[in-house]
Amino acid sequence: xxxxxxxxxxxxxxxxxxxxxxxxxxxxxxxxxxxxxxxxxxxxxxxxxxxxxxxxxxxxxxxxxxxxxxxxxxxxxxxxxxxxxxxxxxxxxxxxxxxxxxxxxxxxxxxxxxxxxxxxxxxxxxxxxxxxxxxxxxxxxxxxxxxxxxxxxxxxxxxxxxxxxxxxxxxxxxxxxxxxxxxxxxxxxxxxxxxxxxxxxxxxxxxxxxxxxxxxxxxxxxxxxxxxxxxxxxxxxxxxxxxxxxxxxxxxxxxxxxxxxxxxxxxxxxxxxxxxxxxx
Amino acid sequence: xxxxxxxxxxxxxxxxxxxxxxxxxxxxxxxxxxxxxxxxxxxxxxxxxxx
Numbered sequence: 243x244x245x246x247x248x249x250x251x252x253x254x255x256x257x258x259x260x261x262x263x264x265x266x267x268x269x270x271x272x273x274x275x276x277x278x279x280x281x282x283x284x285x286x287x288x289x290x291x292x293x294x295x296x297x298x299x300x301x302x303x304x305x306x307x308x309x310x311x312x313x314x315x316x317x318x319x320x321x322x323x324x325x326x327x328x329x330x331x332x333x334x335x336x337x338x339x340x341x342x343x344x345x346x347x348x349x350x351x352x353x354x355x356x357x358x359x360x361x362x363x364x365x366x367x368x369x370x371x372x373x374x375x376x377x378x379x380x381x382x383x384x385x386x387x388x389x390x391x392x393x394x395x396x397x398x399x400x401x402x403x404x405x406x407x408x409x410x411x412x413x414x415x416x417x418x419x420x421x422x423x424x425x426x427x428x429x430x431x432x433x434x435x436x437x438x439x440x441x442x443x444x445x446x447x448x449x450x451x452x453x454x455x456x457x458x459x460x461x462x463x464x465x466x467x468x469x470x471x472x473x474x475x476x477x478x479x480x481x482x483x484x485x486x487x488x489x490x491x492x493x494x495x496x497x498x499x500x501x502x503x504x505x506x507x508x509x510x511x512x513x514x515x516x517x518x519x520x521x522x
Numbered sequence: 523x524x525x526x527x528x529x530x531x532x533x534x535x536x537x538x539x540x541x542x543x544x545x546x547x548x549x550x551x552x553x554x555x556x557x558x559x560x561x562x563x564x565x566x567x568x569x570x571x572x573x
Contacts, residue, residue: 297551301560308568436550440560447564449571467550495553502551506563514570 269313272364275327275349276306278334283342283375297502298436298443302371305443309363312449318358326352343375363446370439378435386426394424396468397475407479414479422479430471437463437505444509450516459512466504470497 262270280303287296319327330345346368353365382389394412401407401414408415412424441460450456474497477488487493551560 294549294552295554295557297553297557297560300557301564304561304564433550440550444564444567447571448567498549498552499556502556502559505550506559510563510566514567 267315268317268319269310269315271319271324271327272313273307273310275331275345276303276310278331279342279346282334283339298439299371299374301443302367302374302439305446306364306367308447309360309367313360318356318361323352340376343372343377346372347376366442367446370442374432374435374439378432382426382429382431385431386429389429389431390424390426393429393468393472393475396472397424397479400472401476401479414475416479416481420482422475422485424475428471428475430468433467433471433501434464437467437501440505441509441513444513448513448516450513453516455516456513459509462508462512463505466508467501470501470504 266274284296284299284303287294287299326348330348333341333345333348350365350368350370350372353361354369356362356365390412394414395409398407398409398414402409406417414422414424416422438460441456441463445452445456474488474493477493478485488497551557
């Protein structure tokens, strides 16, 4: 391809790339930021030795990608936003594991109350990811002493109907004297946060406004998590063999998948048929 | 300056225990299969949003 001037024209892809770099759109800047956080903090978890897959966080980023797609070529960021994104990106350079969570918190607070639905959605999703990564864990540490006995009491109710179990604080005593203690790490709290992130992601993917129906779906998801976790504590307390299976063995994966499938079913039924009052 | 130092110290004290707490087990959807299922639902919802 030779232009009239005799200078070889750039292939369209290269020309588009150079144009994008020379005058980046808001979407490109935001995509670069979220892609950095995803690649630095979340993608490595897939290859981690523990082998656990960050499903809810990945769905959160999928929702961010879909919202970014809706952003199109619109110019929505203000001068201060560019500076904030620059600072947040610079923070990511630090190797501390939770810098991504801090950067997401800053960007989330900046965007979550914007009038533009798409920017607000990005802010809310950022905050939800940050809560799951940092702030939720901190909150659990703060309320653990009060929360865990309540969860132990919930688990004790069905057990007390079936046999002569006893409850003392956060410990459930089997009739044969065996004791099962409900620790903070056994709490349903983190899974409730994960379910809330899943719900928010689906809300943004579906492009819905908050309504009684959608909030009802969230409430149903949260209740489901508490019930499944209570059932798990009951199964662990029932016998030593059960404890081994449901706490250390394949039962962990079974309950993990059960919770996810139930949450997906509840949210699909709750959100798929809801009225789409989407704005842009 | 004192305010900044106090705030930073408070922040560190507040956040430090959080990172020492182990993650609970089981966590919701920690397998690739779970991710595929969730992606399927996300895809269906996105398709409905596009209609």
